[in-house]
Amino acid sequence: MKKTSKLSACLSGFLKFAALHQKLFILGALTLAILFPFLITDRYVMRLAVVGFMYVMLSLGLNLVTGYMGQMSFGHAAFWGIGAYTAALLTKNLGLGTLPAFLAAAIVVGIFGFLLGLPVLKLKGYYLTIVTMGFCEIVRLVELNWMPVTNGPMGISGIPKFSFFGISFHTYRSFYFIILILVILTTLLIRRLIRSRFGLALKSIRDDDVVAEAMGVPIVRYKILAFVISSMIAGVAGAFYAQYITYIDPTSFTYNASQEMLVMVIFGGLGSIPGSFLGALALTILPELLRDLMEYRMLIYGVLMVVMMLVKPDGILGNVNFDYLKEQAAARKKEAVK
Amino acid sequence: MSHLKIEQLKVNYGGIQALKGVDLEVREGEIITLVGANGAGKSTLMNTLMGLVRPARGHIYLDGEEITGLDTKKIVQKGMVLSPEGRQVFPEFSVKDNLMMGAYLRKEKDAAKELDTVLQMFPILKERFSQTAGTLSGGEQQMLAVGRAMMADPKILLLDEPSLGLAPLVIKEIFQMIQRIRNMGVTVLLVEQNARMSLKISDRAYVLETGLIVASDTAERILNSEEIQKAYLGGL
Numbered sequence: 001m002k003k004t005s006k007l008s009a010c011l012s013g014f015l016k017f018a019a020l021h022q023k024l025f026i027l028g029a030l031t032l033a034i035l036f037p038f039l040i041t042d043r044y045v046m047r048l049a050v051v052g053f054m055y056v057m058l059s060l061g062l063n064l065v066t067g068y069m070g071q072m073s074f075g076h077a078a079f080w081g082i083g084a085y086t087a088a089l090l091t092k093n094l095g096l097g098t099l100p101a102f103l104a105a106a107i108v109v110g111i112f113g114f115l116l117g118l119p120v121l122k123l124k125g126y127y128l129t130i131v132t133m134g135f136c137e138i139v140r141l142v143e144l145n146w147m148p149v150t151n152g153p154m155g156i157s158g159i160p161k162f163s164f165f166g167i168s169f170h171t172y173r174s175f176y177f178i179i180l181i182l183v184i185l186t187t188l189l190i191r192r193l194i195r196s197r198f199g200l201a202l203k204s205i206r207d208d209d210v211v212a213e214a215m216g217v218p219i220v221r222y223k224i225l226a227f228v229i230s231s232m233i234a235g236v237a238g239a240f241y242a243q244y245i246t247y248i249d250p251t252s253f254t255y256n257a258s259q260e261m262l263v264m265v266i267f268g269g270l271g272s273i274p275g276s277f278l279g280a281l282a283l284t285i286l287p288e289l290l291r292d293l294m295e296y297r298m299l300i301y302g303v304l305m306v307v308m309m310l311v312k313p314d315g316i317l318g319n320v321n322f323d324y325l326k327e328q329a330a331a332r333k334k335e336a337v338k
Numbered sequence: 339m340s341h342l343k344i345e346q347l348k349v350n351y352g353g354i355q356a357l358k359g360v361d362l363e364v365r366e367g368e369i370i371t372l373v374g375a376n377g378a379g380k381s382t383l384m385n386t387l388m389g390l391v392r393p394a395r396g397h398i399y400l401d402g403e404e405i406t407g408l409d410t411k412k413i414v415q416k417g418m419v420l421s422p423e424g425r426q427v428f429p430e431f432s433v434k435d436n437l438m439m440g441a442y443l444r445k446e447k448d449a450a451k452e453l454d455t456v457l458q459m460f461p462i463l464k465e466r467f468s469q470t471a472g473t474l475s476g477g478e479q480q481m482l483a484v485g486r487a488m489m490a491d492p493k494i495l496l497l498d499e500p501s502l503g504l505a506p507l508v509i510k511e512i513f514q515m516i517q518r519i520r521n522m523g524v525t526v527l528l529v530e531q532n533a534r535m536s537l538k539i540s541d542r543a544y545v546l547e548t549g550l551i552v553a554s555d556t557a558e559r560i561l562n563s564e565e566i567q568k569a570y571l572g573g574l
Contacts, residue, residue, distance in 0.1 A: 197438075197442065197446070200431075200435055200438060200439060200442075201439075201442065203428070203430070203431065203435075204428055204431070204439050207428040207429060207430055207431065208426050208428060210390065210422065210426070211422055211426045211428070212439070213390060213410050214388055214390060214410060214414075214419075214420045214422055215414065215439050215440060215442045215443075215486075215490070216410055216411040216414035216415070216442050216443040216490075217411075217439075217442055218409075218411060271430075327468050
């Protein structure tokens with residue numbers, strides 16, 4: 001008991017510090033992220049970083065729906081997969097460049113997100129969770145059986161690597177920077193959305209949809225819009241994945257992958273952008289660090305998750321009010337000066 | 339002229355008739371109390387007025403214009419705003435964000451202006467400005483809920499049980515605040531179980547019993563009526 005209180009005191013002290021020096025932290029993290037590929041030359045570490053950042057992107061998108069809007073979606077692996085297949089088919093068969101492939105993936109997945117969200121998001125409660133679970137399975141079965149298009153269980157191989165305006169990129173450093181740029185763009189988009197009135201409305205729907213409606217928030221429209229944006233982000237992440245890994249098959253985009261993404265979002269902190277970074281990166285790296293422990297790996301992973309949920313159920317950075325922390329710390333500083 | 343007029347309003351929940359034909363009239367600048375026991379249909383009436391519940395029959399007029407069946411958004415824009423039962427603030431929002439939600443349909447510039455006015459009305463909210471609403475005391479949360487409704491700049495404010503679960507001293511404060519709101523030119527329709535207090539500050543009152551209005555009169559006469567005292571004011 002004493003140990004956990006010490007731990008949480010340590011965490012809250014750090015958060016206060018972070019709240020006071022937000023800009024410094026962001027700048028520091030960004031510098032580190034940019035310098036990273038120049039400091040590290042190990043391919044394994046680079047690969048981990050690329051995959052980690054792709055999960056950051058997926059988590060950020062999913063956080064919009066799960067963290068900010070309070071709806072569990074188990075369908076994001078399917079969106080990720082549809083994005084991957086779209087990009088794979090277009091780049092391989094039509095020779096499309098990376099940017100149009102990203103765009104096409106976003107549009108196609110956005111349409112799927114809209115069609116799935118339209119009937120479900122009109123309802124309240126857990127319907128979305130159940131329907132998205134089913135959706136994930138349906139998409140997997142289609143990928144598995146639609147031989148002429150998806151090549152079934154054999155998957156699609158030989159997907160061209162990234163190419164922008166006819167210039168193709170093959171180095172790990174370039175993959176890293178492509179995903180880094182995608183992550184930065186996603187972060188800016190989510191941040192912009194969350195700080196806008198639309199974001200406020202989303203959170204109000206999560207906290208109390210009746211009151212939100214009484215305030216005049218068009219809740220159904222906003223829920224669908226957020227779901228579509230979130231799925232589009234997953235679609236672009238899928239398009240990245242296809243061109244990065246150059247081989248995709250249905251086993252990557254199963255219900256399990258959806259679950260992993262959700263765990264990242266929840267572990268890092270519902271409704272927190274730094275939380276999505278933390279959750280995705282930590283849960284990409286952690287299983288790798290534990291790799292030496294062989295079959296005990298998943299056991300330790302599981303125990304860690306359980307402890308985590310007991311100590312801080314809303315995730316490490318869930319519900320941290322940075323503005324308030326900042327104000328408080330500033331007030332205390334003032335007093336100290338006096 | 340009547341500000342809000344309700345004619346023969348009927349609402350069904352599944353097979354149950356929650357409102358069986360309610361007539362009610364609110365004039366400009368009045369405080370009206372709706373008295374009634376649990377399950378009488380008070381909150382249903384409020385929610386129906388706001389378009390959150392669809393009526394089976396009847397008409398609602400705001401300033402002579404029919405608003406029955408309109409979207410909540412449109413009704414809020416026309417100047418009728420509800421502060422829902424049980425001080426439903428957004429617990430994880432800061433006080434500021436809670437207030438800004440109230441002005442959701444207004445231009446951001448107007449909202450910022452209104453924020454100053456509301457903070458002047460409720461100085462305690464200024465003190466708690468960036469604190470999370472869930473950490474506020476019950477009374478403060480109720481102030482916030484009302485302040486949030488005021489952010490929409492309503493012409494008519496519907497208050498659903500503003501004194502629910504609050505300490506007597508705080509309740510007194512809430513009722514003073516309601517009077518202040520009226521003095522600012524806002525018409526108030528008040529639903530209360532704490533009938534004695536609310537009748538004291540009201541102009542007129544209606545008594546709702548299982549979906550029907552069984553009495554309507556000046557607040558004073560309702561307060562002094564023996565029957566009402568027996569039924570709603572705890573004997574005396």
